[in-house]
Amino acid sequence: MKAVVVLSGGQDSATCLALAVRRYGADEVAAVTFEYGQRHALETRFARRLVRRIPAIVEGRPDARVQHKVVKLGFYGSLTTNALMDPSVKIGRKPGAKCPNTVVEGRNAVFLTLAAVWAKTLGATELYTGVSEADYSGYPDCRGVFIRAQQKAIRLALDYPIRIVTPFAHRSKAYEWALAAKLGILDVVRKETVTCYNGIPGDGCGECPACRLRARGYGEWMSSTKTTR
Ligand code: ZN
Numbered sequence: 001m002k003a004v005v006v007l008s009g010g011q012d013s014a015t016c017l018a019l020a021v022r023r024y025g026a027d028e029v030a031a032v033t034f035e036y037g038q039r040h041a042l043e044t045r046f047a048r049r050l051v052r053r054i055p056a057i058v059e060g061r062p063d064a065r066v067q068h069k070v071v072k073l074g075f076y077g078s079l080t081t082n083a084l085m086d087p088s089v090k091i092g093r094k095p096g097a098k099c100p101n102t103v104v105e106g107r108n109a110v111f112l113t114l115a116a117v118w119a120k121t122l123g124a125t126e127l128y129t130g131v132s133e134a135d136y137s138g139y140p141d142c143r144g145v146f147i148r149a150q151q152k153a154i155r156l157a158l159d160y161p162i163r164i165v166t167p168f169a170h171r172s173k174a175y176e177w178a179l180a181a182k183l184g185i186l187d188v189v190r191k192e193t194v195t196c197y198n199g200i201p202g203d204g205c206g207e208c209p210a211c212r213l214r215a216r217g218y219g220e221w222m223s224s225t226k227t228t229r
Contacts (some may be wrong), residue, residue, distance in 0.1 A: 012130025081117030173217020
C-alpha cells in the first residue's frame with residue numbers, strides 16, 4: 001500500500017482520493033473516515049460510496065475500489081463541543097472570534113495521527129488530506145505550520161517516514177473544481193459529496209459558510225472556462 005486518504009465525504013477529500021488513485025492505482029490506496037459525533041452520519045454513507053465511485057471513474061473499470069475503514073471516535077463529544085456536533089448551536093462566528101464555531105478542536109491532529117498509525121500498519125508512507133490554508137475559515141489545524149509540525153511529530157512518534165500530502169494547501173475551490181473536471185469526477189463531486197454544514201448533499205443548503213465557499217469556487221471556475229473558450 002502506498003497512500004492513505006483521510007476521507008470525510010466532502011469535496012476536498014473526494015478530490016484527494018481521485019488524485020491518490022490516479023497516482024498509485026486503487027489497489028495501492030486506502031481511505032479512512034472518522035465518525036467523531038458530527039451531526040451528519042450521512043457523511044459516512046457518502047464516503048462509503050466514494051471509495052467505489054471515484055476509483056471506478058479514475059481507473060475506468062467498474063470493479064475498482066479502495067480499501068476503506070470507518071473509525072468511530074464516539075468519545076470526542078465528551079471532550080469538546082461545537083456547532084458541527086451540537087445541533088442546538090447555531091452555526092456562525094462570535095464577534096472577535098478567530099474562527100467560526102464549527103471548529104472541532106484538535107480534529108486534524110487526531111485524524112492524522114490515527115491515519116498514520118493505520119498507514120504504518122499497511123506499509124503506506126503517504127497521508128493525503130484535503131486541508132486548505134487558502135480558503136480556510138481560520139481553523140488552526142488547517143495551517144501549513146501545523147501540518148509540517150504534525151508530520152515531524154508523527155515521524156518521531158512512529159519512527160516511520162510518513163509524508164503528509166496536502167494538494168490543496170494553497171489552492172482555491174475554483175482550482176479544485178477545475179481539477180475535478182480534469183479527473184472526470186465533476187458530477188460525482190457535485191452530487192455525491194457532502195460539504196454543507198447542514199448536512200445537505202450536493203449543492204447543499206446554499207446558506208452556510210461551507211456552501212457559500214463551494215458555490216463561489218464553482219462560479220469562479222465556470223466563468224474562467226467561459227473566458228478561455
Ligand atoms: Zn450548507
